[in-house]
Amino acid sequence: MNRRQFLQTASASTLASCTTLSAPDSLIIDTHQHLWDLNVIRPPWIKGAPEVLRHDFVTADYVKANAGLNVKAIYMEVDVAESDHIKEADGIVAQCRAGNTPTIAATIGGRPASADFEGYVRRYAGNGIVKGLRQVLHGSSTPAGFCLGQDFVRGVRTLGKHGLNFELTMRPTELRDGVKLIQQCPETRFVLDHCGNGDPKAFNPKLGPGLKRSCTADEWKRGIDAVAAQPGVMCKISGIVAFVPPGEWQAEDLAPVVNHCLDAFGPDRVFFGGDWPVCLLGSPVRGWVDALRQIVSSRPVSEQRKLWSRNAIRFYGLKV
Secondary structure, X not given: OOHHXXXXXXXXXXXXXXXXXXXXXXXXXXXXXXXXXXXXXXXXXXXXXOHHHOOOEOHHHHHHHOOOOEEEEEXXXXXXXXXXXXXXXXXXXXXXXXXOOOEEEEEEEOOOOOOOHHHHHXXXXXXXXXXXXXXXXXXXXXXXXXXXXXXXXXXXXXXXXXXXXXXXXOOHHHHHHHHHHHHHOOOOOXXXXXXXXXXXXXXXXXXXXXXXXXXXXXXXXXHHHHHHOOOOOEEEEOOXXXXXXXXXXXXXXXXXXXXXXXXXXXXXXXXXXXXXXXXXXXXXXXXXXXXXXXXXXXXXXXXXXXXXXHXXXXXXXXXX
């Protein structure tokens, strides 16, 4: 289903039908789960990563981290070397098919601008497990405007042709580049990861004094509003806890970023992402879940259910 079809089907009747799903109210769909076994694949960035991330994070660890929660997860690619894309994707597809894991779907890595991209996409399109693709756009080796190159745009259009989504993970100062990409790919559905990399520290000068802010609050808000104005684009409420110093933050420090995204995108275009284990830079995943629960506690229960599970079930076409 491409973005136009999604917009047509995401009507009041379609949204109402989501309430008939058998998923319990406590269900959480974690749309952003990372896993890596460094004996199998060693991402290039791991050498320079903070110490807390420089070891294996496998399914058993994820289950332990989420103990007490009713969680199903969508795997998110971990920015492996291009030569390891097939190995990573085949591995997670096999894991999902085995059925002995909370992971039920995947967003795989890829390079939309590569010459053989369509062949790579055909390998996974329609298998029921791979829902989309991501290339991280905020790395130091990726220049601003990269996603607007002719070959990159062609590749993202190819994803839409094969019914796959593209997930945008980019610098908050370049969100308008994301808007331009979205506008050039009307048949492709998009997800904006990590609240557009909004930085909670930009809203509170007392939070992490001396730490670098990735953007100003006003600059980020304008970018978010521009992305939210694009019909059908989803926003993943995720990632932001990694920006705050561990042990020095409260839910109210994250609230300005969360609430602006919820209000800009509306209750039908947001869903939760744990971003484990990267979230450990700021908090265990349970701390992030508890903080988000507190932030949204005053919103209607129906909207909370959409955030935690029902929007993700609908958008990714999950069977739970």
